[in-house]
Amino acid sequence: MSAVLETPVTRTTVFDTDPFSDLRPRILSVGLATPPYSYTQAEMIDALGITDPKIRSIFLNSAIERRNLVLPPVGPAGGLRIESQGDLLDKHKRAALEFGAQALLRCLDQIGLDPAHLGHLCCVTSTGFLTPGLSAHLIKEVGIGRHCSRSDIVGMGCNAGLNALGVVSGWAQAHPGQVAVVLCIENCSAAYAYDATMRTAVVNSLFGDGAAAVAIGAREAGADDIGPMDAPVEGPRILKFASCLVPEAIDAMRYDWDRGLDRFSFYLDPQIPYVVGAHAELVVDRLLADTGLYRSDIKHWLVHSGGKKVIDAVMVNLGLSRYDLRHTSGVLRDHGNVSSGSFLFSYQRLAQENAGQPGDYGLMMTMGPGSTLETALLRW
Structure with missing residues (x-):
């Protein structure tokens, strides 16, 4: 009986022969900072x-x-001193500029880029409000050139890092050869309230302070590298984004005025993990639509460290393993929920493993108020 030789089955993705692949923005470096x-x-x-x-x-x-936190000093009665809303805003500015600048400079140092040569700075935060925004203050503090364009995304919540990455990726693609940075600065302790309610307890048990900066850029046609950088480009290309808004859950995650406490405070609905889990498949399938890819083709998963139940819901609904979400769980363990920058904390851990190999696909996912899920597709 003769052996039957099977013809190998090959699959082509829409990115295999992409003539514009060099112009797709790439992640160049990530820098992190936390309070001491x-x-x-x-x-x-x-x-x-x-x-x-x-x-x-x-x-x-x-x-x-x-968790890393900037807590107030102990008051006369022995507990933490109660901070007024004005005190919290002052703390937001002071701490955000301090560890925001550290994350930004660490990010630029990795690629040998002088701050004076930065092309665009986008600052993301949901833990305080300033006019002018953090971007203007950091340009002054760090010595970034006065002609650097800037943007501020304020109040979008934990999903906002990917919202910013999508917008700034477009900027990078329109300005090949230049470097842009998305800087997520979340001083969550400047948004804390102190009382005996379960609402406050859930928030105070979860969030931590931290900043994460990611540099992105696109090559000019025919160029070997990107603009004024000294270091070679090794990070993944950013291929595609997809979003999912759940309007019926618009009040499930919010930061609004608490009249009883006379300040802003967070609210997290207990149903959040189930809302996120129920829509995780929907947004991932939309991201992969028309790419020729299946979920099983995604080797690296970088998911927002939203909380234990949120991570479990994503894992179950997408059929992932604990190993797939090891960095997400590790960031939650060591830093808590760092809001918009959490997924970049996970990315740095993946980069330190040197796990991303040429041809690997990765998926970033964040979730937050709206209720919203954001995703991005990467390729090394």
């Missing part, structure tokens, strides 16, 4: 004077070990 003070969940329970067993369990069962 780190607290365990047990230390936070003590600092907040929490005695209610139910609230204590929220902190201790959060899958978070430590």
Whole structure:
């Protein structure tokens, strides 16, 4: 009986023969920074004077070990001093400029780029409001050239890092040879409230402070590298974005005025993990539509560290393993939810592993108020 030789089945993606591949924006580097003070969940329970067993369990069962926070000093009564809304805004500006500048300079240093040569700076934050925005203050602080174009995305929440990456990728593609940076600066402790409610406890058990900067750029036609950079380009290309807004859940995640506390405060609906999980497949399938790719072709998953239940919901609904989301879980464990910059904390861990190999596909996913899910497709 003769052997039957099967013809290998090959699949072509729309990116295999893309004549514009060099012009697609690429991730060039990532820089991170956090405040110097780190607290365990047990230390936070003590600092907040929490005695209610139910609230204590929220902190201790959060899958978070430590978070970097800028906490107020101890007041006369022994607990943390209550900060007014004005105090919180001052803290937002002071801390955001400090560790925002650190993340930005670390990002630029990796590619040997002088801040004076930066082409565009986009600052993302949801933990305070300033006019002029953080971008203007950082251009002054860091020594960026006065002709650097800038943008500020304020108040979009945890998904906003990918919203900004999509917009600034378009800028980079329209300005080949120049470098742009998206800088997510979240001083969540400048948005904290202190009371005995479950609403406040959920927020105070979850968020941490931190900044993450990502540099992106596109090559000019025929160029070997990008503009004024000294370092070679090794990061993945950004191929495509897809979004999903869930209007019926518009109030599930919000940051609004609490009249009882006389300040802004976060609200997180307990149903958030189920909303996110139910729509994760929808937005991923939309991202991969017309690409020739299946979910199984995605080797690297970089998902927002929204919380233990959110991570589990994404894992179950997309059929992922704990290994697939190891960096997402690791960032949650070590930093908590760093809001808009969380996915970049995960990306840095992947980059440090040197796991992305030529031809690999990766997927970024963030989620936040709206309710919104944002995704981006990468290729190394």
